[in-house]
Each structure stands twice: as C-alpha cells, then as structure tokens.
Amino acid sequence: MRDILVTLMVFGSLPFIFKRPWLGAIMWIWISVMNLHSQGWGFARTMPFAAIIACATVASMILSKDKHRLPPSPVTTIFILFGVWVGVTTIFAINGADNIPQLTKVYKILGMNLVVMMLIKTRKQVEALVWTVAVSLGFYGIKGGIFTIRSGGNEMVWGPAGTFIEGNNELALALVMVIPVIYYLFTISTRRWLRAGLIGAMLLCALSALGSYSRGAALAIGAMVVFFWLKSRHKVTLGVLFLAAAPLMLNFMPEKWFARIDTISQYETDGSAQGRINAWNMAYNLALDRPIVGGGFDIYDYAVFLRYAPIPDDVHAAHSLYFQVLGEHGFVGLLIYLALAWSAWRAGARIIRDTKPYPDLRWASDLATMLQVSMLGFGVGGAFLSLAYFDVPYYLMAAMVATSLIVAAEIKERKKHKAPAAAAAAAAAAAAAAAAVPAPAAARRHEGSR
Template sequence: MRDILVIALVALFALMALRRPWIGVMLWTWISIMNPHRYAWGFAASAPVAMVAALVTLIGMLFSRERESPFKGAPVWLFFAFSLWITLSWLLGVDPVGDYAQWDKVMKIYLMTFVALILLNNRHHIMAFVWVTAGSLALLGLKGGIFTVLHAGNYRVWGPGGSFIQDNNAFALALIVTVPLVYFLYLQVQQKWARYGLLFTMSMCVVSALGSHSRGALLALIAMGAVFWWRSRHKGLISALIALMVLLILPMMPAEWWARMGTIAEYQQDHSAIGRLNGWIVAWEVAKHHFFGAGMSYQHQHFFDLYGYYNNHVIAAHSIYFQVLGNHGFGGLVLYLAMWLATYRTASWLRVHAQALPQAQWAADLGAMVQVGLVGFAVGGAFLSLSYFDLPYNMMVMVVLARRWVQTRGWERDPPGSLLEYAGLMRRKRPHAGVAPATGMARRLPS
C-alpha cells in the first residue's frame, strides 16, 4: 500500500510539473529531503523517483516562460564558484573515478538548487517551498518525537535510510535546523488548529533530536535556542516552550542519555572524540599539501598513515568545516564559509528592511528564522559531515528569492490567492493602504 501511494503521488505531481515546472521543484524537494520511498518496503523503495522528479522539472523548465536568471544575489555567485571549485577538486583529486558517485550526487543537488532559483519567482512559490522543505522533516520529527516519548528515550531515533541524514546525529541536526522554519510557518498561519499543530510539531522535533542521543545536536540546540529566543517576536511563548522541555522531557531521558551527554566535557577520555580530532588533523595536513584538496573525500588510508597523530584509523570528517577543508582545500573552505556568511547577511537584510513594509512582514520573519537555523547548522555542523545536505542550501534559496521579491515590489505582480491562503495556512496579503508609493521607501531599499 505504501509503495502504491508513493508512486501515485510522484506520478501525479510529475505530470503537473510538465506544465508547471515549479511544482517539480516541490516534488524534488520532498523526495530529496524526506526520502518517502525509503519508508516503503516494496518496489517503490528502489524506484528512481528522484530522477523522475528532476527530469520532468527540467523538461517543463525548457518550455516555461517564467524562467529567470538564478544569479539573484551574492550567495548565489559564491555558490556557483563553490560548485566550480568542487568540480576542479574532484577532477584533480587523488581518486576521480572512485569519487565520481559522490560528485554526481552532490552536483544533482546543486543543479536542482539552481533550478529552484530559476523557477520560483513569487511569494506563493517561496511559501510553498518553505512548507515542503520544513514539512518534509517536521513530519519525521513528529513521528520520532512521539516514539521518544512512548519509549522514554530508551531508543535512538534515526533518519531515512540511504539519505544524508540516515545517521542519528545528522538526523537530529536536521530537525533542529527545521524548528525555526516551522516557527516561521506558525507565524504565518491563521487557523488555530494549524497553529497549535505546528507548536506541537516543533516540540516533537526537539524531543526527537534529544532522542537521537546526539551530543553535537544538544550543543546546536542550546546555541540555536538562545538565538531563537532573541530573534522571536513572542519571547514569552518561546520561554514557556523551553521551560516545558526542560521540566517535562529532560527528566524523562534515561541514564544512558545523561551519561553520553556528560562526555562532552571529557573528550580526552572519549575514543570517539579522539578519533574526530585525529580526522581533523589529517584534513588540515591534506589541505596543506594539496591545493584543491583530496577530491570528494579525503578518507584514504595513505593520508591517515602519513598524517594521523593519534592513530591511523580512517574516519569520516564529522565536521562540515574539516570535511570541506580536507576534500577541497583552503580555497574551498573560504568559498564555503563566504557563501554562508553572505546567506546570513541576506537574511539579516530581510529582517531589517522588510520589517518596514506591511506586505513584506512575512519576509522579515523568514529572514530572522533562517538566521536562527543557520546558527544551529553552524554549531551542530562542526561535529557532522553534512556539507552537501540540501536543507541549508534550500534556506539560501528562500532568503535570496525573498530579498529579490522585496526589492522588486513583488506584491504588485503576485498572482491572486494561493491554495495555502484559501486553506487558512497562509496569511492573506495585507492591504496597500498606508504603504510607501513606488517612489518612496521600497525604491530606496539598499541593494
């Protein structure tokens, strides 16, 4: 039954994407992030659903009149430069043939990121993109949170098999980064049932992340929680939710969870932490001796034999920073960091400038919550190999498109209402009364 449902949904939206390719972007996003076919047990589990989504989207894009240039801001130019650098790194790496599969996987994600920038061009598209991106992970977090509560945290929560977030630690970080996006949606909806449902989903995402027994996720949660509280327009509500988590969830967690969290300050005695430090040392040395890095992976035995300080055991980078450093050298790391800094600054621009426009309040909320999510990714990513995961790139797309929408007075050309508005899952556009005319505030917005 699950197989039939997944294939039926993919087929339906694939047909729609041929005429409206932006729907194909949503289909790809759902499949790439949530991996719904991995939860089927028959023919759908191995079906090339992602390839189908990409193909119909590209075909539809060829015949679409709504294509735009994807280069809509500094983050995109840096993303393009990083994509080129990755390709050079792969071609000049130590094992181009062996690394091809990883390069191919990453480039497909990057290609569809550019496709999203080409096809999504109004508020309804952006909001749908946020709903699909956040909802794909929030549903898994809801399921994982309920599982954690029912089993009192005695079992770890894992992500969809065969995905970037299959590992419990990676899945936990993805959920933590998703929480501010869900809160952004909470700020936009009108129906009380939807608002309460989103608050409950946020809580379950946090519980699920804690149920993963991930130490890095706990650090990311603390850092993001502080920024979340600071950025929120409803500090009382956020304070109440945090207090509820502390009082109800943490006492429930088993002794094993507390013992694992206690090792954060005892990394000298933790073999896992020592292994990560050793992997980071190797990444640094590889970057020192290879200008473009090792390629799509620096996990080669001869590198660990040469540069391993504590041992010569090959280990994953367990850090977005050292993963990029070892794979793509110092140049790649500079581009990677610059890309996320530019994305954060774009979100900051939205938070400051969109606030002054009644029609763009949603964009200000989006900028603030993307900033919160990026902080969580920056902290938690220091301990996980998630450099190529879709979610932060989707957040980049959101703020870049939203900024262009604000700068070009997108509310004047948006289509009438969307299905989300009619269902009460999006606030209707605010009236134009009292808004600065075209010669006023919007035209003076800094570029």
C-alpha cells in the first residue's frame, strides 16, 4: 500500500511540475529528504523517483517561457566554487577512479540545489520549501518521539535505512536543525490547532533527538537553545517554555542515557571518541602533506591511515564535517566551505538589519533568524559527524538567498516610490509657504527691489 501511495504521489505530481517548474524543486526536496519510498516493502524501494522528478523539473525549465537564472548572491558564487573545487580535488585524488561514484553523488546533490536556487523566488515558494523540510524531517521526529515515550527512553532511535540520516547521530542532528524551522512556521500560523500541533512536533523532535543517545546532538541542542533565546523577541515566553520542558524531558530519560552523555567529559577512555580523534589526526596530517587538494573522497582505508594516522589499524570515517572537508579537499577546500557558511550567515544578518524599519517584512527577519539558529545547530553537531554533503543545509541556504533577494527587491521598490512622493511633498510645502506670505510684505519687497 505504501509503495502504491508514493508512486501515485510522484507520478501524479508530474503534470503540475510541467506547468509550474518550482513544484519540481519542492518534490525533489521532499523525496530526497523524507525518502518516503524507503518506508515501503516492495517495488517502490528501488524506484528511481528522485531521477524521475529531476528529469521532469529540468525538462519543465527548458520548455518554460520564463527565464531561470541563478540568483546573484555571494552564496551562489561560493557554492559553485565549492562544486568546482571538489571536482579538481577528485582529479588529484589519492585513489583515483575510486572517487568517481562519490563525486557523482555529490554533484547530483549540488546540481539539484542550483536548480532549487533558480526556481525558488517568491515568499510563497520559500515557505513551501520550509514546510517541505519541516514535514520531511518532522515526520521522523514525531515518530521517534513517540517511540521514545513508548520505550521509556530505553531504546535508541534510528533514522530511515539507506539515507543520510540513517544513523542515530545523523538523525538527531537533522532533528536539531528542523526545530527552529518548525518554530518559524509556528510564528506565521494563525489556526490554533495548527499552532498546537507545531508545538507538539517541536517537543517530540527534541525528545527524539534525546532518544537517539547522541552526544553531539546534546551539545548542539545546548548551543542552539542559548542562541535561540538570545535572538528571540519573546524571551520571557521562550525562557519559561525551555525551563518547563527541559526538566520534564531529562527526568523522563533513564539512567543509562545520562551515563552515555557523561562520557563527553571522559573522552580519554572512550573508544569511540579516541577513534574519532585518530581520524581527525589522519585528516590533518594528510592535509599538511597535500595542503591544496587533499586526498579526495576515498581516503578512509588502511593504506591512507597507515601513512597518516597515529593508530594505523583504527580506520574510521572522519566523524567531523570540518575534518572531512579538510582531509578530502585540503585547506583550500575547507576555506571555501567555511566561506560558504559565513556568506549564508551574513545574508541572514543583512535580512534582519534591513527589515527593521518595515513591520510587514518581519516574516523575513524571523525566517532569517531561525535559519541562522538551524545553521548554528548544524555547525556544532556537525563537528562530530561526516555530513559535509548533507543536502538539507544547502536547501536552507537556498531559502536564505531567495529571502534576501525578495527583501532587497521589496525595499528597493519602496524607496523608488518614496523618493518621488517625498519630492512632491516638499514642493507642495514650498508652494504652501509661498502662498502664505502676506500681500503687504510681498509688496514691500517688490518696492525695495526697485
């Protein structure tokens, strides 16, 4: 039944995609983030739904009368530069052709994100993107939160198999990222039942993240809550909510959860932590040896660890998006990646600054703020996970770029109309002042001039 439902949804969307290409971008995000077909048990699990949607979207763009261009933004430029650079580093990769499958996968992600950037242009489309991300990840957060309640927190929450968020740590980080996005939707929603549902979704996502037993997610939640509170206009309300919800959730978790989290302070004796540190040292040493291009995607094998790792036979994935990019693409690649994150952050800061005089643009300021909170959560939690190519942060960057351009265009239009109006008002005031001059005084000035 699930397989049939997903198939009908995908193929049923194709006529709408050919009519409105931006719907293809939304469908792509839904199928690539939620991976609902992975929840089926039959033919849908292996159906190339993503490829079908991608082909339909690109074909629709080509056939459309509208011109679709990449948005002019530093984020777009640096994003393209990062894509070019991973191609360059693949040419000089240590294991050569073995890197091609991963390069193909990464280019699919980056390429379709460029398509998303070209198609998402209006507030309606931006909020459709945000809703899609929220529903796609929130589904697993709600499901995981209910599972945590049912198991009393004694069983670990995992993500959908065969996806970026399959692991408990990866799922937890994704849920940490989506909570601010859901909060934004809460701020723009007017129906009581929907607002209540969104509050419930946020609480269940947080509980699911705790139920994953992820130490990195625990750190990310802490950092995000502090920044969330500092950036909010409703500090008292949120402060009360956090103070009320946190003890309830923590008291619900069993003793073994606290024992797991407590190992953060005992990393010297924790095998998992030591394995990650060994992988970080490998990536750093490799980058020192090959500072420009790094080692390419395929560097997590015994031969590479034998050459660069302090403990050669302890082969691990990078377990840090920063060391992942450093080892795979060198110091240059890491610099480009950090510049991309910084440019997206600065775009949000400009939105917040520029919209202050305009109360009706508060939605853009609120969205930019929550996207920044989400980025912070990803930046902190991602320090312990190999998620440099996770697509959700790139989609949120696309939403940030689109919002910044919407705000810039709206403010420019208002200033353009305001200038003639101000000039006309000044001329009218001058004319009124001249007309108000008493006639005898005007006559005296006339005689004095003779």
